[in-house]
Amino acid sequence: MKLKKPNVIKSTISGLVTTLFSKMKESTENSSILKQYQAFLKSGNTDQAYRFQHSNDTFYPCFGDDTATTDFEPHYTYHPAWAARILAKTSPKKHIDISSTLKFCSIVSAFIPVEFYDYRPAKLKLEGLACKKADLLNLPFADDSVDSLSCMHTIEHIGLGRYGDEIDYDGDLKAIKELKRVLAPNGDLLVVVPIGKPKIEFNAHRIYAYAQISSYFNDLNLVEFALIPDNYQEQGIIVNATEAMADEQHWGCGCFWFRK
Secondary structure, eight states, X not given: OOOOOHHHHHHHHHHHHHHHHHHSOOXXXXXXXXXXXXXXXXXXXXXXXOSSOOOGGGOOOOOSOXXXXXXXXXXXXXXXXXXHHHHHHHOOSOEEEESOOHHHHHHHTTTSOEEEEESSOOOOOBTTEEEEEOBTTBOSSOTTOEEEEEEESOGGGTTSOTTSOOOOTTHHHHHHHHHHHHXXXXXXXXXXXXXXXXXXXXXXXXXXXXXXXXHHTTTSEEEEEEEEOTTHHHHOOEETOOHHHHHTOSSEEEEXXXXX
């Protein structure tokens, strides 16, 4: 392969940066990223051709990622981790999940066979994971038949129409009834919902009070309650949290481990 001469490469660098400067507004962020880009190109070995293509079309600036710590979404980071740790304790032969995050199901399926059911089935193909279609208001299981079951950050949406389901004010209660119907005696059920002051934020979700969830599942035994609080940065997930802690939240995440 014939290599580009150093003066040609330097000309390319100058042309790219000049063109980009002219296209981007002179904000502090833009100026910073362009200077970084210019320094990056110059840091390459100018005695030979670059190993990658560089052009205005491949310029893809990302701002705000150079933070002191790594940001994360607390609900969907902590609650799957909580649930996975419980399954590590219970070691079921198979786990049934109803519409929880696919990240949870896909990772757990590496260790435990998982069947994932959703109103909008996922076209995800992994060994140990079966993705199927189901309606939470009419689950395809016999009474008292599922030994290990989860439905996390899901029931708060049922009946609000957000995901194409029918509008039903009491859709969440009907979903809870179905979960309890199919759960086997001595079976484990993991339920996760937004927790705090009870309200509906249509059509996004419902937020529940601790007492509401306790009453809806009062025919099951509560094994563990964990809370992802509003100030998760300081406290992380609180295992064996109290009802009073839950009631103090604005947008907390309540993790309930029930057993039939």
